[in-house]
Amino acid sequence: MSHLMGIAIESLVAVLLMLTIGYCMLLNKRLKRLKADEHSLKATIAELITATEIAERAIGGLKHTVRDVNENLGSQLASAAEMSEQFKRQLAEGDSVLRRLSKIAIAARPSTAPDPEVPKISSAKAIAAAAQAFSERRRADGLAA
Template identity: 40%
Template sequence: MSPVVSILADVLVAVLLVASIVSSVALSRRITRLKADEAALRQTIGDLMIATESAERAIAGLRTTLGECDRTLSERLRTAEHTSADLAERVAAGEDVVARIGRIVAQARPSAAAPAAAAPVAPPAAVPAGTGAPSPAAPPEPRPVSTGERLGAAAAAARALSERALSRLQAHAA
C-alpha cells in the first residue's frame, strides 16, 4: 500500500472516530436529560396520584353529606306535609265552628228582638194640655244588625270558646 492511501485511511479513521465521539457525547447528554425528565415525570405522577386519592376521599365525603342532607330534607318534608295537613284540618274545623257560632248568633239576635216586638205597644196616655209633662216615649224600634256586628260577635264567641278549650286542656294536662 502506498503511503498516501495509508494516510488517507488513517485520516478517515480519525474523522470517523471524532464523529463517533461527538455523537456519543450528544447521546450521553440526551440520556442525561431524559433521566432528569423521567425523575420529574415520576414526581408529577406521584403528585397526581396523591391529588387523585384526596379527590376520591372528598367525593366520598360529599356523597355521605349528600345522603344525610337527602334524609334530613325528606324528614322535614314529611313533617311539613303532616303539619300542613293537620293545619288544614284545624282551619276547616275552625271555619265550621265559626259558621256554627255565626248561625247561633244569627238565631239568638232575632229571638231577642222578637219579645220586644211581641209586647203590645200601649197607646200614649192623654196628657192634659198645659201641664208641661212630656208624653211618654214610644219604645225604641229594634235597629237592624249589620253583618260586621254579627261577624264581630261570632269572633268574640269563637275566642271565648277557644279560651275555654285551652283552659280545659291546660287543666287536663296539669
Template identity: 60%
Template structure:
C-alpha cells in the same frame, strides 16, 4: 501514492471517529436530561396518585353527607307535610266554628224594622266585628263555666 491513500483513509476514519465521539457525547447529555425528566415525572405521578386518593376519599365523604342530607330533608319534608295537613284540618275546624258563631250572631240579633229589599246589606266589616264580639262573649262564658263561676 499508496502512502497517501493510506493516510487519506486513516484521516477519514479519524474524522469519522471524532464525529462519532462528539455524537455519543451529545447523546449522553440527552440521556442524562431524559433520566432527570424521568425522575421528575415519577415524582409528579406519585403526587398525582396521592392527590387522586385524597380526592376519592373526599368524594366518598361527600356522598355520605349527601345521603344524610337527603334523608334529613326527607324526614323534615314528611314532618312539614304532616304539620300542613294538621293545620288544614284545624283551619277547616275553625271555619266550621266560625260559621256556627255567625249563625249564633244572626240568631241573637234583635229583630228591628225589616229593611227594604233595595237597601244595601251591612258592610262585611261591621258583621265581622259583631261576630268577633259574640265570639269573645262566648269564650268568656265558656271560661267562666269552666271555672265554675257561671250559673
C-alpha cells in the same frame, strides 16, 4: 503511494472517530435530559396519584353527606306534610266554629230595624236556631258546651 493511502485511510478513520465521539457526547446530553425529565415525570405522576386519592376521599365524604341530607330532607318533608294536614283539619274546624258562631250571633241579634239583606225571622224561630247552633258547638273533648 501505499504509505499515502494508509495515512488517508487512518485520517479518515480518525475523522470518523471524532464525529462518533461528538455524536456520543450529544447523545449523552440528551440522555441526561431524558433522565431528568423521567424524574420530573415520576414526581408529577406521584402528585397526580396523591391528588386522585384525596379527590376519591372527598367524593366519598360528599356521597355520605348527600345521603345524610337526603334522609334528613325526607324526614322534614314528611313532617311538613303531616303538619300541613294538621293545619287543614284545624282550619276546617275553625271554619265550622265560625259558621256556628255567626249563626248564634245572627239568631241572638235583636230585630229592632228591618235589614233588607237579612230575612225577617220570628222570635220563636230565632230562639230555635240559636239553640240548635249552641247545641252543635262542641268542646275539644267531645262534650257539648
